[in-house]
Ligand SMILES: Nc1ncnc2c1ncn2[C@@H]1O[C@H](COP(=O)(O)OP(=O)(O)OP(=O)(O)O)[C@@H](O)[C@H]1O
């Protein structure tokens with residue numbers, strides 16, 4: 003069973019890919035209404051954790067509760083209770099902005115879908131481009147369509163995996179302002195990853211830092227700075243994770259390329 007005040011509860015989660023341990027026996031909780039930033043170097047295990055929390059992947063071992071639903075036995079309920087913005091772009095480029103949202107609304111059986119789609123397109127400032135093909139949109143505009151789509155079924159939790167990657171300063175500001183607004187006005191819990199420590203420090207109530215699949219520290223930005231004796235979150239992050247550049251992602255991509263049938 004999961005406690006009522008937790009939006010996310012992770013107990014001893016391990017995710018292996020063959021012999022490689024991507025997430026190594028991690029446990030943590032995110033309270034309802036919190037903005038939680040999950041930080042770590044490339045290949046640390048952030049996206050893998052999100053994929054397990056959102057039922058895209060199955061854990062090797064451990065238990066996960068999202069909105070008090072068990073990710074292994076109540077997948078359907080879990081899926082209905084969150085919205086997600088992926089690290090990689092995931093729109094259908096051959097559909098218009100409106101059609102992309104409409105497709106999602108049908109999948110999720112959203113009631114009053116037309117009204118909600120138009121409201122959200124207005125919200126992300128794309129009303130005048132609603133009938134244009136997404137393939138002609140800039141990166142930032144595509145991101146805004148994804149944000150609108152993530153909110154369409156009124157989720158209680160929003161997962162944002164590097165949502166500001168490639169965005170200009172204006173769109174970044176827009177995104178964080180609205181994430182904060184959603185959190186405040188609709189009490190939506192937010193679980194995010196970013197490589198931008200300033201962003202994390204500005205927006206998150208609590209931060210967890212993961213490296214090599216293990217959680218190194220969890221606390222408010224202030225607690226983490228105090229514990230590490232750092233003047234800001236970036237300094238604390240470097241003290242905890244070291245200065246060495248990670249090659250995991252490159253290695254992995256190389257391996258996948260080598261194994262890809264031609
Ligand atoms: N499907 C997979 N098969 C094999 N290995 C994988 C798979 N997915 C991820 N990994 C490996 O697991 C590790 C963690 O990857 P993950 O994508 O979770 O990292 P991340 O923290 O999100 O990194 P980034 O900041 O680069 O997005 C990496 O070493 C990665 O290569």
Ligand SMILES: [Mg+2]
Pocket residue numbers: 048049050089163
């Ligand atoms: Mg990632």
